[in-house]
Amino acid sequence: MRRNLNPFLTFLFATLIVLFAGGPVILSAVGSVVPDRIMMDASKGLFSEGLNFETYRYVFTGQLPDSYLAENANRAMISDAARQVPRSLLNSSVIALSSMVLNLLLGAPAAYVFARYVFPAKKLTFMFLILSPLVPAVALVTPIYMMIQALGLVGTQAGIILVHTAKALPFTVLILSVFFRKMPNEIFEAAALDHCSRFQAFWRIALPLALPSVGATGLFAFMLSYSEYMFSMVLSGDAATRPVSVVMAALARNTDVSWSLLNTGIFIAIVPTLVLVVFVWRFVVEGLLSGAVKG
């Protein structure tokens, strides 16, 4: 039965949600095109000098905003950390995509085996895998750093990818195993009668049927990796490997980053995430839900 909702309350709550979710994005967009000297001057209107895209020009080309060339301006007091943002977006994308692919390559077969086969210590290993994210990440920083150091991967993207893969793998296995477990036995019995091997049953039957969930789980792994900060910070050595989460932390804490420059960095960093959310979020949610409730 469909109940009628009060249109005023619906509008009010929808507006609040939009403001809460979109407010910071709008503020950063506005802040990025208004120089600090205008923004902090109560006597001037916010757009009294029009929109100013000089901070964007600086981030992408290194050309100083005109105000920094004026007399008595300190030309060097502008943070070069902001110029790392475009490169860091690329780094984050490479790391997150690699982590996603590795997660699916390792997680999907593992989830299938956990879901469909009986083997010694199955319950114990599954519980170990699933409960491992409960260990606070900060407690693992030192041992994981030492392992990555022993592998000679500190300061490389490969080191960060390995750790991000390990962090997302329990979720991948859990979500996909739920889906694989709910597939009817009859399909696999029929496949066995047709002389399908175990791998063929996984590759030709289970995986195609689970594709929406596999895609959604992959995107989940992508987002976990894209937003991760602590291990990225410890394991990335320089701008060549540093992901966007670490660059943003540096931008927010350096005194030579003006508000407009900080907002520019934030907005540039937000855009790919926004695009991702707009295009694939529904796919993620539907995929995850289908894995959770399909019977």
Next chain:
Amino acid sequence: MRMKTLFAAGLLAFSAFTVQRAVAEDITLEFVVWNYSLDTIQDNVKKFEEANPGIKVKVTDYTWPDYQDSLVLRFRSGTTTDVIYGGQDWLPAWGAAGFIAPLDSVAPAGAVEDLAKDIAGFALTDVTYKDKVYGLPYYADTISFIYNKKILTDAGIPVPQTWEDVTAAAEKLKAGGMEHPIVYEYNQELPNFYDAFVAQAYGRGAELFDKDLNPLFADPNNEAYKQLQWIADAYSKGLVQSETHESKIIPAMNTGAHAFTIVYTYVLAALNNAADQPRAGEFALAPMPGSKHSTLGFAKSYVVTAQAAADPARGEAAWKFVNFMAGKPYTVAKRWAVEKGLGFGQLPLFQDKDVIDAWGKWADVKALGDQAAAAKAGTYTEYSSVWSAYFRPLLAKAMVGEASVEQTMKDGAERWNQLKEQFANR
């Protein structure tokens, strides 16, 4: 004959190969920094490499709040690390742990003593542990009392000389409509939260510890005790607005809604930067209020690790690098001062024309020099970082009236004594 020729040719080829290898095997120093102005760092490194063929430098950087933890992780895991940025508050602990090496273990005889003669007293104290110099200043600065000249002039208020003057000025401004005349960096997570408190207490002439490192500040007659009470009173009167970081104090002061703040001196350069601050030029530093007008000085430094010093070739290269970055003729220190407004520990630079011209845009250079001369170093031990992390939350509570000044100082002194005993018995 033919065998001899073959043997000679083989020997020649082997020699050429060996020489080739020797040439190819440049030393690559691992230089670890916090990520302030990386372009300038990289450019300085490039100049060093050009001047020192055979030595390469790889720069690794971490964000400032995560720097110490990341570095300790590198030390403990044996990650190759040769030269680092050191901080005065970490130096004793790193020295005691054997992570870092005295500079005279890698420098030619007499070189460190010669450079030390030019270093300001507080900066030299900060780079010294157990009478050994462990670093040369990357930058050295003081904590300053900064005010808005225009606001004070318009209100007919003279520059405060004591903390009681600051209260009177702030109350007058508040009565005139300024809601919070003082903006204060209030963040117990930051080590400089404690440093700013010490700087204010030094203005009054406080001694926080005696020569045997016994705490003195729990005595109600101690000037540090009085200063904490002053801050708590200022908060209770509604004179103070908190901001969590100096980067937020810069725009806050530039709104014209505040007249006073206490921050690192380099913040004055940002406050007065005409490029992006609407009230640039309105800000000045005054001697730290109090009867003594002293303040806290501190030095960040280039430090050579024990790992590098253990290998004579790396140690020698590391010294060359440190000497290039902080030694005579102080080109790199001068560059930081002129381009970025960073303070320095090398006293001859106060007479440098380029420095005076550059700093004259945002500060009274003579006042800065006087402040540096009057500045005192803090008290740093192997356990002071641990203690500071314990004491800062107590300070924070006392400032906003959530704990009494008496109990805070008592608890702080007790914890200091506990740590002192623990470390003495290790």
